[in-house]
Structure formats: structure tokens, C-alpha cells
Amino acid sequence: MDDITEFHWLMDMIQNIDVGLIILDREYRVQTWNGFMENHSGISADRAKSKEIFELFPEIDKKWLINKAESVFLLKNQAFTIWEQRPYVFRFKNYRPITGTANFMYQNTTIFPLESAQGEVQYISLLIYDVTDVASNRAALKAANANLKKLSRSDTLTGLYNRGYWEKLLRSEFRRAKRTRHPLSLIMLDIDYFKKINDTYGHQAGDDVIRSTSTIITQCKRETDIAGRYGGEEFCLILIDTTAKNAALFANRLRQTIEKKPVIYMSKKIHYTISLGIAEFNYKFSSHEDWLKASDKALYQSKEGGRNQISIYNHDT
Amino acid sequence: MDTNDLKLEEDYIDCFQEIANVAMGRAADLLARILEVFIILPIPNVNLLEASELKMALSAIDENEQVSAVCQGFIGGGLSGEALLIFNDTSFTDIAKLNKNKAIKEADESLELEILMDTSNILIGACLKGIAEQLDINFSQGHPTVLGRHVNISDLVKNNDQRWKKTLAIEINYTIENHNVNCDLLLLFTEDSLKMLKEKANYLLS
Amino acid sequence: MSTNVLICDDSGFARKQMSKALPEGWDIEISFATNGQEAITAIEEGKANIMFLDLTMPVMDGYQVLEQIKKCDLPSMVIVVSGDIQPEAVDRVKKMGALDFIKKPIDREKTKQVLAAYGIYSD
Numbered sequence: 017m018d019d020i021t022e023f024h025w026l027m028d029m030i031q032n033i034d035v036g037l038i039i040l041d042r043e044y045r046v047q048t049w050n051g052f053m054e055n056h057s058g059i060s061a062d063r064a065k066s067k068e069i070f071e072l073f074p075e076i077d078k079k080w081l082i083n084k085a086e087s088v089f090l091l092k093n094q095a096f097t098i099w100e101q102r103p104y105v106f107r108f109k110n111y112r113p114i115t116g117t118a119n120f121m122y123q124n125t126t127i128f129p130l131e132s133a134q135g136e137v138q139y140i141s142l143l144i145y146d147v148t149d150v151a152s153n154r155a156a157l158k159a160a161n162a163n164l165k166k167l168s169r170s171d172t173l174t175g176l177y178n179r180g181y182w183e184k185l186l187r188s189e190f191r192r193a194k195r196t197r198h199p200l201s202l203i204m205l206d207i208d209y210f211k212k213i214n215d216t217y218g219h220q221a222g223d224d225v226i227r228s229t230s231t232i233i234t235q236c237k238r239e240t241d242i243a244g245r246y247g248g249e250e251f252c253l254i255l256i257d258t259t260a261k262n263a264a265l266f267a268n269r270l271r272q273t274i275e276k277k278p279v280i281y282m283s284k285k286i287h288y289t290i291s292l293g294i295a296e297f298n299y300k301f302s303s304h305e306d307w308l309k310a311s312d313k314a315l316y317q318s319k320e321g322g323r324n325q326i327s328i329y330n331h332d333t
Numbered sequence: 334m335d336t337n338d339l340k341l342e343e344d345y346i347d348c349f350q351e352i353a354n355v356a357m358g359r360a361a362d363l364l365a366r367i368l369e370v371f372i373i374l375p376i377p378n379v380n381l382l383e384a385s386e387l388k389m390a391l392s393a394i395d396e397n398e399q400v401s402a403v404c405q406g407f408i409g410g411g412l413s414g415e416a417l418l419i420f421n422d423t424s425f426t427d428i429a430k431l432n433k434n435k436a437i438k439e440a441d442e443s444l445e446l447e448i449l450m451d452t453s454n455i456l457i458g459a460c461l462k463g464i465a466e467q468l469d470i471n472f473s474q475g476h477p478t479v480l481g482r483h484v485n486i487s488d489l490v491k492n493n494d495q496r497w498k499k500t501l502a503i504e505i506n507y508t509i510e511n512h513n514v515n516c517d518l519l520l521l522f523t524e525d526s527l528k529m530l531k532e533k534a535n536y537l538l539s
Numbered sequence: 540m541s542t543n544v545l546i547c548d549d550s551g552f553a554r555k556q557m558s559k560a561l562p563e564g565w566d567i568e569i570s571f572a573t574n575g576q577e578a579i580t581a582i583e584e585g586k587a588n589i590m591f592l593d594l595t596m597p598v599m600d601g602y603q604v605l606e607q608i609k610k611c612d613l614p615s616m617v618i619v620v621s622g623d624i625q626p627e628a629v630d631r632v633k634k635m636g637a638l639d640f641i642k643k644p645i646d647r648e649k650t651k652q653v654l655a656a657y658g659i660y661s662d
Contacts, residue, residue, distance in 0.1 A: 358622030
């Protein structure tokens with residue numbers, strides 16, 4: 017076999033391989049453009065030749081690609097980019113009507129230096145891999161997992177944490193509070209005369225009241241506070257780094273906000289109020305259940321006292 | 334204190350340590366030039382260990398810290414393995430500040446990924462090249478994959494199963510002077526590579 | 540009288556590579572040290588007219604050795620041999636009194652050039 021034959025074989029392979037192959041010069045002008053690039057871009061090698069790559073593909077994030085490529089020129093190092101960074105460098109449409117899983121081709125890219133005999137890098141080569149199947153499988157799996165996780169944690173009506181997951185968080189906060197010395201408060205709250213709302217306006221209206229309460233809780237609380245729907249018309253909150261005194265300020269604000277914001281149902285205004293019980297963490301508690309009981313006691317006190325009010329659990333009683 | 338022939342395991346370990354030392358110096362030089370900083374080089378940590386002990390190789394990173402990692406396979410000259418670059422999550426903010434091309438001062442999710450990839454391109458690539466040149470071989474590198482983001486070390490390495498028994502692990506911990514940047518480069522060679530590595534070491538000292 | 544040469548490196552492999560890279564036929568007496576502490580002792584015993592010094596070492600590293608030599612005005616010409624090739628590292632050791640810097644991996648050609656440049660040895 018002579019060298020010329022071998023050279024032709026190599027050229028044929030480069031032309032037909034199912035990977036995009038480009039060679040660029042120092043000014044990002046196309047020197048080599050293989051069949052994969054021709055077929056997916058619709059730009060022939062003749063047309064691409066000597067054109068700046070950014071002129072052929074104005075949608076390429078120029079700054080980003082230059083940043084990667086310059087480090088290859090400078091350091092003579094290979095650089096890899098993955099679809100998680102940018103789904104694609106070249107926007108190629110999905111070409112498989114049946115098995116295509118995305119609207120465009122996800123790509124991984126390798127950029128490597130082509131050294132001259134003197135060891136200088138005047139050209140770089142780009143390899144473009146189609147990784148659409150990997151990417152869409154991974155993305156689908158991730159979305160499904162995230163959804164599953166969220167579903168198992170949240171309450172369907174309000175989107176707050178459900179009781180099971182919230183109690184799990186309470187247990188771990190309880191353990192953490194025992195180790196650290198940070199103050200931590202628990203609030204239990206309940207919608208006043210909820211049964212009456214249901215009986216007067218119907219269950220749909222009751223659901224709206226519950227949803228509205230959870231929305232206001234979410235708006236009032238800080239990012240780090242942990243809110244859950246404990247059951248029925250009962251809600252629960254863990255306030256991080258908060259003493260009972262500060263929790264009381266927050267509780268009153270929440271109470272007043274709800275009092276002032278009636279729910280509109282079938283163009284009727286439903287005014288309602290809430291009662292709250294606060295218990296700060298205390299070393300006397302032997303479990304998170306003790307803590308819950310304490311806040312429940314305070315809540316009961318608010319109900320007994322005439323509702324639409326807050327009470328703080330007294331650790332000395 | 335004299336240099337005998339390589340007979341003992343520890344002589345091989347010493348030899349691999351020195352090869353890693355030279356390779357990591359080159360990698361650090363490239364990163365230092367890009368970021369315009371001085372990188373503090375440690376003595377590389379070389380261990381022959383069971384795959385189940387992999388976590389122990391990651392001595393420089395606290396088990397409770399949150400990390401993000403990229404891994405990349407390599408093969409060539411009878412050697413093969415995987416390189417892992419593990420970033421301490423607290424490093425991102427500081428390294429983002431160093432990156433002069435970017436206006437962003439706070440590291441967001443996508444910038445973090447860019448930093449992770451750019452750094453692994455430099456450190457893994459240069460380190461492998463440094464090792465390959467000393468051993469007079471050539472490595473092909475596979476495409477990198479993100480191994481995990483914002484996870485504990487134990488979550489990162491728990492996926493590996495019983496396919497490997499023994500592995501040679503080279504751990505290099507890079508820190509940047511005057512900055513809170515800490516990353517761990519781990520090179521793991523397969524059990525099959527050990528024989529060839531020893532041959533190469535014998536040759537280097539003959 | 541032969542020259543006393545000290546090779547200081549924590550790696551046995553590196554010490555062997557270094558001693559192999561020294562010019563043949565150079566009339567020298569070679570000693571070895573595995574860390575900076577041993578190197579200082581060797582200098583004090585007059586075993587290090589010329590020292591090839593690594594930077595990253597346990598117990599006492601190369602920078603600390605250079606500091607000590609400068610501080611106590613110890614009689615030794617130091618050539619740093621290191622894998623840490625950051626320009627900043629080269630600068631630092633030269634400012635600290637090192638004669639020159641050789642990049643690892645060491646070979647006979649590089650060693651010969653440096654020795655010749657300072658008139659220490661030439662064939």
C-alpha cells in the first residue's frame with residue numbers, strides 16, 4: 017500500500033465519520049469542514065472555507081468560545097466542553113423524525129491544538145459529538161426524580177411541606193438545636209372557625225382560605241424558615257435563629273396580615289382570622305414531640321383566650 | 334539515605350510521587366498563568382489502595398464539606414484510569430473573582446460549572462501530559478462528565494462497584510496563595526496499569 | 540581537591556536521577572540529604588560547596604533552607620531543582636539567593652549548561 021492510497025483512505029474517513037470535524041486558524045477562519053458539518057449545517061465545505069466561524073454562525077456565543085479556544089492556543093492544552101455547560105455550540109436541528117428526542121442536537125466538544133514542526137500552535141481542531149440521546153435521557157431522568165422527590169415532600173393543596181416531611185425536618189432541627197446554642201422557635205397556627213367557613217360557603221371556599229393562608233405564610237417568612245401544613249386547617253413553622261420574643265413579632269405580623277386580607281370567593285369577601293402558639297426550643301424537651309406539644313399548648317391558650325391572638329409557651333409551668 | 338534499586342513497594346511509591354510532583358508542577362504553572370496567582374504545591378499523596386478505601390485517598394477534603402466534581406477517563410501506553418477534580422464548594426466565589434474575563438462577582442450555578450470545566454481542562458490535561466511525557470507514552474482522554482454537584486465526598490464515590498480491586502491513587506491538593514481556593518486532583522490507575530507502571534519505573538532508574 | 544556536592548530531595552528516585560545527571564569525570568564527593576534540616580547539617584559539616592536543592596519537602600522545605608543559608612551566611616552555592624516551575628517560584632528562590640533554577644525532570648544537558656554558565660564545571 018502506498019502513502020497516497022493511505023492518505024485518500026484517511027480523507028474518506030474524515031469526510032464520513034459521524035463526528036463534526038473543523039480546523040480553524042488563528043483568526044477563527046475555517047480550514048477544514050467535514051461531511052458531518054456540511055450535512056448538519058447545510059453549508060458546503062467550499063462555502064465554509066476561509067470564512068470566519070462567527071460569520072457563518074452568528075448565534076455562537078463568541079466570547080465564550082474564544083475564551084475556551086484561546087486557552088488552547090496559549091497553553092497547548094486540550095479543552096473539553098459538555099452539553100451541561102451549553103447544550104450546543106452549533107445550532108443543528110433534530111434530523112430524526114421518529115427517534116429524535118429533542119428539538120436540536122446536544123453537543124460535546126473537544127478543542128485541541130495542532131502544533132507545527134516548530135512547536136507553535138497556529139491552528140486548532142474542533143470535534144463536535146452528537147450527545148442528544150444521552151442528554152435527553154439524563155434530563156428526563158433528572159426531571160422525573162426531582163418531581164418525585166417534590167411530590168413525596170409537599171402538600172398538594174398548598175405546596176408547603178407535608179406533615180411527614182416537615183416532622184422529619186423538625187427532628188433534625190431539634191437535634192441540631194441540642195448541639196448548637198442558637199435560639200429556635202416553633203409556631204403552630206390554626207384558622208379560626210374554619211368549620212363555619214366550610215358550612216357557609218362550601219368546601220371550595222374553605223380550600224381557597226387554606227391556600228391563601230399558605231401564600232401569606234410563604235410571603236411573610238424568611239427563606240430559611242421551614243413551613244408546613246400540619247393537617248386540615250393547621251399550619252406549622254420552624255423559625256431559625258429566632259427567640260420566642262422575635263417569633264411573637266413575626267406571629268403578630270402574620271396574624272394582622274391575614275386579618276386584613278379577606279379571601280374573595282364568588283365575588284364575596286370572606287374575612288377570617290388565625291390563632292397562634294409559640295414555643296422556643298428548650299433543653300428540657302426530651303424529644304421533638306415535647307416541643308410540638310408545647311407549641312400546641314400555647315395555641316390552645318390562644319383559642320381559649322378568644323382567638324385571633326398569639327400565646328407563648330411558658331417553660332416554667 | 335542511598336538510592337538502591339527498586340525492590341520495595343515504597344520505592345515504587347516514591348518514584349510515582351516524584352513523577353506526579355513534576356507533572357503537577359506543570360499543571361500549576363498553567364493555572365497560575367491564567368489566573369495570575371501563585372499556587373502552593375503540596376507533596377503529592379500516593380497510595381495503593383482497595384477501591385472500597387477510595388474515600389481515604391481524599392484526605393485533604395473534609396467528609397462533611399460540600400463539593401462538586403468532574404471526572405475524565407484516560408488510556409494509553411498500557412496505562413488507564415480516571416482523573417477526578419474535586420472542588421470545595423466554598424472555593425467558587427473566590428475563583429470567580431480571579432477570573433478577569435467575567436464581570437460576575439458572585440458565582441452562580443452556570444458560572445460554577447464553567448469554572449469546574451475550565452479548571453479541570455487545565456489541571457487534568459496538563460497533569461496527564463506531564464506524566465505521559467516522563468513515561469514516554471501518549472494518553473487519549475475521554476470526554477469529561479460531571480460526577481456530582483454540591484454533594485458530600487461519600488455521595489461522590491459511593492457509585493463505584495466491585496469492578497476494581499486495587500488501585501493506585503495519586504492525590505494532589507492545590508491551594509491558591511492568599512485566596513480561599515482549594516481543589517483536589519485525584520488520579521486513579523486501574524489494577525491492570527500497575528504492572529506497566531512498575532516496568533516504566535524500573536526503566537527510568539536503569 | 541575535589542568539590543563537595545550535596546543533593547537534597549525527599550524523593551530517593553529524584554536523588555538518583557540528579558546524581559545520574561551530573562557530568563561524568565567531574566571530580567566530586569557526593570552526599571545526600573532527604574530534607575532541609577539534613578541539608579543544613581551537611582553544609583555545616585562542609586559537605587555542600589554546591590547544593591542541588593528541591594523545594595517541596597517535609598520537615599524543612601527548600602525556601603526555609605535558602606532563608607537559613609542567607610540568615611547565617613552559610614557557605615554553599617545553591618541550584619534549585621524543582622517541579623514547581625511557576626515564574627513566581629523561580630523569582631522567589633533567585634531573590635532568596637539561589638544561583639539558578641533547573642526544571643524537573645532533570646537531565647545531563649541542562650545540568651551541564653547551568654554548571655558551565657557559572658564556571659563551576661566545563662569539559
